[in-house]
Amino acid sequence: ASPIDFVPLSQSVFPGDTVAIAVGPEVPGINEVVIALLKCFEDTQASMADITVVVPYDGETAGQLKEAIASEFSSVGFQVHDAHDDEALAYLAASAVGDPIMVNRTLCDADVVIPITTVRHDGMLGYNGGFDGLIPEFSDAATQQRFCELISATDETGGLQRRGDVRETAWLLGIQLSVRVVPNSIGGVASILAGMGGQLDVAAEEELKQACSVSPEQAPLVIASVGGNAGAGHWRSLANAAHAASQFVQANGVVVLLSDLNESVGTATRFLADLDDESAGRRVMESQQPDQIIAMELLRLRGICRIYFCCGGRQDELEEIGVGFAADISEIENLCTEYDKCVVLHGADRVIPVQA
Secondary structure, rough: OOOEEOOOHOOOOOOOOOOOEEOOOOOOOHHHHHHHHHHHHOOOOOOOOHEEEEEEOHHHHHHHHHHHHHHHHHOOOEEEEOOOOHHHHEEEEEEOOOOEEEEEHHHOOOEEEEEEEOOOOOOOOOOOOOOOOOOOOOOOOOOHHHHHHHHOOOOOHHHHHHHHHHHHHHHOOOOOOEEEEEOOOOOOOEEEEEOOOOHHHHHHHHHHHHHHHOOOEEEEEEEOOOOOOOEEEEEEEEHHHHHHHHHEEEEEEEEEEOOOOOOOOOOHHHHHHHOOHHHHHHHHHHHOOOOOHHHHHHHHOOOOOEEEEEEOOOOHHHHOOOEEEOOHHHHHHHHHOOOOOOEEOOOOOOEEEOOO
C-alpha cells in the first residue's frame, strides 16, 4: 500500500542521502518490520551502506535485531544509543521553554530520518503524542530525567510540554515519513502504517482502538497480563499494565500482574520498600533514576489496592518493595475463590478502557 499523505519512498530518497532508521522501544515484530523497510530501500537510489539503524537501548532485543539485519544486509550500519556519551550526542536547538534539545548524533547528521514506533494512546504512562518513542529515548540523560519529572507532574502542563518538545524535535530533524506499528491486545502486530502528518496519526489511533479497546468493568480482583511483545519482560510494560488495571479494580481490591519479568528492580523502585507512601514518594522523586516513572505508578496503585506479581522469579526482590508474590497460576486460582467477581485483562499494557 502507498504511504498515507506521502509520496513513495523511491521519490523521497536520492543518491548520496544518508538515512537513519530510529527504532522506538517495545515495537512488536521489530525484526520483520525493519527488514521489510530495508527491502523497500532496494527499490530506491540510496546505497544500503548509507543506512544506519539506531536503537534506544542495548539488550537481547537489540542483539537479535542486529543479527537479523546483518544476515540480510551486511552493509547496513547498526548503533545502540548512549544517553551518557557526549560524543554520540548533538545539540539540535533550544525548546520553547529554553531547554537544550540534545539528540543522537546519527539522527542529527542524517539527511533522512525514519522513526519506527509502536502506536500508543494518551491514557498510557508517559505518552508523548504521535512521535512517541523518539525522545527522550534518543536524547541525553538530562532530557530523560526532565521528562521523568514532567510525567510525574500532577497537572496537564507536564504532558503539554513533553508533547511539544517531541513535535518540535521531529520537525527540527526534518522527519516526514514515519512507520507506526499497531499492536494487538496480546502483543502481536495488528497492522503497520506508514505516512506523514495528521492523517497518519488519525489512522493509527483508529487502528489501535479497534485492536485494543475494552469496556471498563469494576471488580474487586483484576488479573492483568502483559502481552507477548518486545517489552513484555520490562518494567515499563508492567507499569502500563498497572495503570490500566487501576481503572478496573475497586477500592481496596487486588491487582495481580502477570509477566515474564526479566529486569531487576530499579533503583527508584527499591524505595517502595518504605511502606510510608509519602516518604517513599519523596525518595523516588529525589532519586533522579530512569525508573522513577515506574516507581511512581506502582506507588499510586499501591494506594488504591493490594498488588501481587506472578512472574516466575525475583520473589525476594519484589517482596522487598511491598508487593505480594504468587509463585504460580495455582496460587492465583486460590485467590480467585476469595472474590465473587474477577476481571481478566489480556495484554493489559496495551488496553484502552472505553465506555460502551
